[in-house]
Amino acid sequence: MTVEASWYLTLAAVLFTIGAIGLLIRRNVLVMFMCVELMLNAANLTFVTFARRLNDIAGQTAVFFVLVVAAAEVVVGLGIIVSIYRRRPGASADDIHGLKG
């Protein structure tokens, strides 16, 4: 018998919290992006845990789609970051306020 599902869910909650805190306290745009990936991984872990607990393959399929969307998101996000850094080198998240209303 494998480890109880609640331990996996607890670990996923801890990972998500670390990612969320990192997203809030870091100013480097790239590190903020990595924290988003951490949160996505925590959600993936939850999906897989429930797939095993409820004996349903749909949870793993959802993780498959999350992986694809994460890849697309990283490609577009890093393209935006590169074009921002090309205009103003060394910009942190606080310097990028040109889009505010």
Added chain:
Amino acid sequence: MTNVLAAATIPDAITFVLAAVICVMGALGVVLARNPVHSALMLVMTLFGVAVLFVEEDAQFLAAVQVIVYAGAIVVLFLFVIMLLGVDQREAIERDPLPAQRPIAICLGIIGLAEVLLLARGRWPVGARSVSGALGSPANNVQLIGRSVFTTYLLAFEVTSALLVVAVVGAVVLARRPRHAPGGDDAPLGAVVAPEEGLDGPEATDPEATDPMVAGPDVTEEASSDAELADSEVTGP
């Protein structure tokens, strides 16, 4: 903790604890590392830990995809961009415009985590067990995911392919340098994503190829035709 873990077999418990420690240490490393390269490497550690947990939970296909796509492609992309932009960029903490944000964020995060753990204490997984899409044995995990993706979720799969095409086109458009501003650094933002330029093909990703100041005769006709036109208008008879 011990009685819950005691219900599992010893190798499973050891694997879970080791992978969980690796995951949490990697996640803390991502947040706390000063150097973005170290953050990316710590992210790889977390991703490998999650992959181990996927294997532990009978998701073998997803574990392989996790290593290949995340650690192999996404983190490499991160490292590529970090190296492209320069690794010696320190975060300017001394001129932090929101000095109170960090402690407030940490407090709110810990409060939220404690709330989730307390509220869900003892009754995490709820819901009815599936009657149609059974998880099956580890031997046919790939078959089951394939059948699920190509039958039940076929529409979502097709939309995903469209999403990937849009993402690739968007990355190419975002990363290319505007042609009518050779410097590119002080161009207005609208010029970066000028829609009338269209896509010239694979060479559009190379910023030097679309730059008329450095476009040599080897550059393809599409990329340099405008530059030649401009030169002929200026210097021609």
